[in-house]
Amino acid sequence: MLQMVTDNTRRALLKAALFGAAMPILPFGCTSMVASKPTLIGCALNGRDRYSVVVADQQGKAIRQLPLPSRGHGIAINATRGHAVAFARRPGSYFMVFDFHSGEVVQLRSASDHRHYYGHGVYSNDGELLFVTEGERSTSRGIIGVYDVTNHYEKVAEFTGFGLGPHEVIAMPDGKLAIGVGGVHTDGRTPLNLNSMQPSLSYLSATGELIEQQTLLDNRLSIRHLAHDGDNTVLCGQQYRGQPEEYPPLLAMHQAGGQLTPLEAEPEQWARFNHYIASIAASKDWILATSPPGNCYGIWSKQSGKLVELASLPDASGVVAREGVFSISSGSGSVLTQSQPRDKSSIFTSIPWDNHWSAIS
Missing domain, CATH: 2.130.10.10 (YVTN repeat-like/Quinoprotein amine dehydrogenase)
Structure with a gap:
């Protein structure tokens, strides 16, 4: 069962919103701006304990910023739906789905007490599912959380059995998933098993079967x-x-x-x-x-x-x-x-x- 967003996360999001980061960025002295096409999305640092995700044009010039509860890391994009996801930096407590055209927050998901996010995720090639790198706090057991985009991003499955500490996951053109498995068991960001770590490049089928693993x-x-x-x-x-x-x-x-x-x-x-x-x-x-x-x-x-x-x-x-x-x-x-x-x-x-x-x- 997924937990609702915590009060602390809500407060952080509302606090960040106070500096207006969710508003379109307007040139100085202008009351309107020529529409720019959203092309690039990334996270940004906005000063002490202030973080955002930025939608930019093809040159990297900002169109709009949205506040984040804590420091962000990777971005997943679903161009068909106009959705993007900002993932918290590991050990992450949230991921945030938003409409990159309007800046509207679609979903803000928090990790359960015994889990964290590793900072990355990717949509399936058809855009119907979101795959997220996750971990078990006590063991760093690697998990790919599978979320149903058409059903309000509800979690529908979990893939595991490929190692500790997955970081980035990408979708291959044929629909397979490639996972960068760090192999490190951590307490927060402190490594605990450097003498026995087992990193790998692992491939899963779209249904979670381990197909190939390279070291x-x-x-x-x-x-x-x-x-x-x-x-x-x-x-x-x-x-x-x-x-x-x-x-x-x-x-x-x-x-x-x-x-x-x-x-x-x-x-x-x-x-x-x-x-x-x-x-x-x-x-x-x-x-x-x-x-x-x-x-x-x-x-x-x-x-x-x-x-x-x-x-x-x-x-x-x-x-x-x-x-x-x-x-x-x-x-x-x-x-x-x-x-x-x-x-x-x-x-x-x-x-x-x-x-x-x-x-x-």
């Missing part, structure tokens, strides 16, 4: 963030939980039935990423991955698997690929557009972007 040679590489190239290639980004002076590859590529293949860079280049990959996106030819703690992003050739550009970007955060063009956000407010290595442009927005972006297709 890396180094079990201290916690598999966390995922992307696919629009076809059958999955990219996974890792957080290294081993010795601080070691810098193993933090990105790998996979196709069904094959092995995980690490992407290539020199150890000193991997060191720039500060042991953590955040957002990943792939075009036909290129793979781009960001690192907020490393204040940088890298571009790899998908054909060779080799790093071809390593660029500085303060608090590099979200990235999406649309029609072969990457859009990259940052906590500094800069938004970059790049189609290939060393061919980029940038604008400055007033939004301190946080963690991830998703594109409305």
Whole structure:
């Protein structure tokens, strides 16, 4: 049985609403604005204990902001219904469904006492279901919560049996689910099993059957963030939980039935990423991955698997690929557009972007 939203969550949402974040953002001195098409959605930091989710146009300029009860993380988008979901940062206490056209909050779901959310989710390809990464607080047992979109986002099933600490889940073109399983048992954000962690890239059928599970040679590489190239290639980004002076590859590529293949860079280049990959996106030819703690992003050739550009970007955060063009956000407010290595442009927005972006297709 799902719990209703707690009084604390309600109070946090109402408090956040007081600063007007749910209103459309108007240019200074204007009483109306030319309609912009919602294209990108991501979470943002708005000062001490103030968080929001932002709907932006194709350049990353904000159209509207909605307040969040606590810090957000990933975004799922259902373009057919005009819905998006902002997921709380792990160990998350809520996810919020909203209409990205109007800014209306559709549902605000809170985690039960013994569960938490891991910060990510994805809609099924037909938009009828929402799959959410969840965990059992006492054990970190991984769960994919399945919610019926047509029935007010009621939970209808749970998938499990693939490991501890799932982080990101994505839907493949054929309807399978790919899950980045971190393998870490945590108390809050404190890891408890680094010596025995078992991360994996796991694939489930749309009905929850475990189809395939792949691992890396180094079990201290916690598999966390995922992307696919629009076809059958999955990219996974890792957080290294081993010795601080070691810098193993933090990105790998996979196709069904094959092995995980690490992407290539020199150890000193991997060191720039500060042991953590955040957002990943792939075009036909290129793979781009960001690192907020490393204040940088890298571009790899998908054909060779080799790093071809390593660029500085303060608090590099979200990235999406649309029609072969990457859009990259940052906590500094800069938004970059790049189609290939060393061919980029940038604008400055007033939004301190946080963690991830998703594109409305």
